[in-house]
Amino acid sequence: MGVMNQAFDSFLDLPENYEEIFDFLDEHYAKNRDPWGLDHKVIKAGVKMVWPLYKHYFRVRLFGAEKVKNHPYMVVANHTGQIAMDGALLYAAFLTQIHPPRVLRAMVERFIPTLPFFGNRVAECGAVLGDRQNCKQLIENGESLLVFPEGVRGVAKNTRQFYQVQTFSKGFYRMALIHHTPILPCAIIGCEEMYPYVYHPRWLAKNLGMPALPLSASMLLGPLGLLPLPSPVDIIIGDPIELPKELEVDSPDKEIEPHVAEIQAHIAEMVNTGLKNRRPFKERIGLPDQREI
Amino acid sequence: MNNLKAEDIKTILIIGIAGGLAQSLCKRLHAAYPQAQIIGVDSRPLEPSTLPNVTYQTIRYSRGNFENLFRESAFDLVYHLGRVSHTNLINQLSVAERLDLNIIGTSRILDLCLKHEIKKIIILSTFHVYGALPDNPAFLNEETFLRASIAYPELRDVVEMDQLASSWMWKHQNHIQTIVLRPCNILGPQIKNTFSRYLLNPWTPTPMDYNPMFQFIHESDMAHALQKCAAVVPTGIYNIAPYEIISLKEARKTLGVPGVQTPLFILSHLAEVYKRFNPDIPNYLLDYLKYSCLIDTHAIRSFLGNDFCQYTSKDTLKQLKPAQKR
Numbered sequence: 001m002g003v004m005n006q007a008f009d010s011f012l013d014l015p016e017n018y019e020e021i022f023d024f025l026d027e028h029y030a031k032n033r034d035p036w037g038l039d040h041k042v043i044k045a046g047v048k049m050v051w052p053l054y055k056h057y058f059r060v061r062l063f064g065a066e067k068v069k070n071h072p073y074m075v076v077a078n079h080t081g082q083i084a085m086d087g088a089l090l091y092a093a094f095l096t097q098i099h100p101p102r103v104l105r106a107m108v109e110r111f112i113p114t115l116p117f118f119g120n121r122v123a124e125c126g127a128v129l130g131d132r133q134n135c136k137q138l139i140e141n142g143e144s145l146l147v148f149p150e151g152v153r154g155v156a157k158n159t160r161q162f163y164q165v166q167t168f169s170k171g172f173y174r175m176a177l178i179h180h181t182p183i184l185p186c187a188i189i190g191c192e193e194m195y196p197y198v199y200h201p202r203w204l205a206k207n208l209g210m211p212a213l214p215l216s217a218s219m220l221l222g223p224l225g226l227l228p229l230p231s232p233v234d235i236i237i238g239d240p241i242e243l244p245k246e247l248e249v250d251s252p253d254k255e256i257e258p259h260v261a262e263i264q265a266h267i268a269e270m271v272n273t274g275l276k277n278r279r280p281f282k283e284r285i286g287l288p289d290q291r292e293i
Numbered sequence: 294m295n296n297l298k299a300e301d302i303k304t305i306l307i308i309g310i311a312g313g314l315a316q317s318l319c320k321r322l323h324a325a326y327p328q329a330q331i332i333g334v335d336s337r338p339l340e341p342s343t344l345p346n347v348t349y350q351t352i353r354y355s356r357g358n359f360e361n362l363f364r365e366s367a368f369d370l371v372y373h374l375g376r377v378s379h380t381n382l383i384n385q386l387s388v389a390e391r392l393d394l395n396i397i398g399t400s401r402i403l404d405l406c407l408k409h410e411i412k413k414i415i416i417l418s419t420f421h422v423y424g425a426l427p428d429n430p431a432f433l434n435e436e437t438f439l440r441a442s443i444a445y446p447e448l449r450d451v452v453e454m455d456q457l458a459s460s461w462m463w464k465h466q467n468h469i470q471t472i473v474l475r476p477c478n479i480l481g482p483q484i485k486n487t488f489s490r491y492l493l494n495p496w497t498p499t500p501m502d503y504n505p506m507f508q509f510i511h512e513s514d515m516a517h518a519l520q521k522c523a524a525v526v527p528t529g530i531y532n533i534a535p536y537e538i539i540s541l542k543e544a545r546k547t548l549g550v551p552g553v554q555t556p557l558f559i560l561s562h563l564a565e566v567y568k569r570f571n572p573d574i575p576n577y578l579l580d581y582l583k584y585s586c587l588i589d590t591h592a593i594r595s596f597l598g599n600d601f602c603q604y605t606s607k608d609t610l611k612q613l614k615p616a617q618k619r
Contacts, residue, residue: 033537033538033539033543035431035432035587037504037505037506037540110428111427113428113584116502116503116557116558117501117502119427120502124504128431129427129428129429133432134430137430137432
């Protein structure tokens with residue numbers, strides 16, 4: 001079986017630093033079981049499957065990797081697309097293209113753990129319920145968090161709202177204040193086009209107990225419609241933002257709101273810059289692009 | 294109030310002595326306090342004790358002769374391990390009877406302890422009181438709301454008993470030392486509880502669609518913790534579990550009892566039918582097979598030390614294995 005696996009792996013296009021990534025996973029997650037359910041073996045298998053998609057299908061370009069230092073961050077990004085492919089690609093970027101590698105612990109909505117199969121699989125990949133206590137413990141364990149402060153508002157947008165950053169909730173900032181964890185702003189360009197948006201039946205989402213259920217034209221293709229369109233993706237990492245020392249977890253909203261609005265505006269600006277520097281359509285379908293942001 | 298010294302402990306009462314954990318505790322207490330008189334009571338039939346200074350009595354602790362026991366023996370230390378399980382007797386006892394035994398019975402025991410000036414009472418509750426809910430954080434500390442009865446009415450008596458003991462504890466903290474312990478799943482060769490039966494039954498479901506995390510404490514570690522509580526742990530509520538955690542699938546793999554691979558999201562809807570064929574699976578247990586309910590043990594570790602558990606969760610399961618094969 002091992003020989004078969006090795007033979008199979010030799011056909012795969014793995015990241016150049018895959019040994020470093022696998023060593024990191026073994027070192028951090030193999031000895032003690034992660035209480036939130038992260039499984040290093042699942043992530044290793046995921047790297048093998050996702051990297052070819054990351055590199056060749058979505059042709060992800062990562063800008064600003066050198067800004068990430070070796071300590072915990074709260075990674076905050078704009079939320080796009082009907083299915084959270086942006087989170088998956090950002091996760092893959094931090095695991096494969098940042099040194100040292102890290103597993104971003106995505107903070108997910110309360111309904112995610114209730115989903116059969118999916119809830120378990122995202123937990124095995126490192127996702128955790130977006131809860132203040134979880135956040136505190138993860139930062140204390142030296143983990144970096146991934147947060148989309150737009151929440152479902154970010155993924156349930158119509159076509160006219162593409163790349164318009166929606167209002168940020170304040171929860172992420174309060175969580176960052178627990179240990180004054182620096183915030184790392186990120187902009188993701190390219191995920192809005194993966195699933196062509198048609199309609200968002202809010203009544204159906206409500207009756208199914210889901211926070212959002214945007215319908216896409218590709219759903220007409222059945223299970224095949226789950227495959228996202230090969231929209232090329234740019235991930236831009238901004239400069240880390242230190243939190244003011246005078247602010248505390250329980251500071252009043254009026255003191256926190258201006259900082260949250262500032263981060264929202266900053267990410268919106270990063271998104272706009274990213275859109276201007278996007279690969280032109282011809283280049284998006286395969287030709288190399290040499291421009292820099 | 295100061296902790297009990299060895300010379301203060303002359304007479305000990307263990308309620309629920311027929312259980313495997315109580316038997317293990319009894320042996321430890323006898324070794325730790327050889328001069329102390331230990332009386333074990335239970336409503337179930339009992340074999341006579343073979344240990345010197347240890348006597349057993351079959352008695353229902355809601356009856357009048359139970360009070361006689363308190364009158365006749367000046368107990369210094371009482372262990373209440375007599376909570377009626379909410380599952381194994383489900384077909385034999387009605388909910389009303391369980392409520393009577395667990396809540397009215399516990400209330401009676403607490404009142405007797407106060408009336409007869411017992412120095413310390415240690416009550417065994419369970420981590421089930423927190424409930425296995427999808428929005429549980431990774432570790433639940435002692436201040437977490439007890440939400441089990443909201444989701445599962447059949448656990449009402451367990452939660453109410455815990456709340457009764459906890460509020461009583463604070464009310465009388467200046468008169469009597471009270472400890473409420475909320476251990477994780479206790480396993481061991483002598484323990485037969487809901488979860489040990491679930492794990493060892495090859496026909497019980499193993500979820501395909503969920504894989505919650507668990508903590509398992511060995512009966513010997515739990516007995517050790519109970520014994521140490523008498524001397525070194527002050528009044529309060531404490532979670533008890535080993536550091537290490539293990540996923541349900543790993544646990545069953547370690548035991549070598551894979552169970553029946555089942556999509557739980559379907560089973561939840563068929564639970565009533567399934568339960569008729571497999572009484573080892575009460576309704577509430579299905580959620581414990583879906584969502585983690587891990588407990589934080591910082592409070593108890595500050596008194597018992599970080600190494601009070603000799604067995605990890607995996608070691609505990611390995612210990613269960615030989616017992617199963619016998």
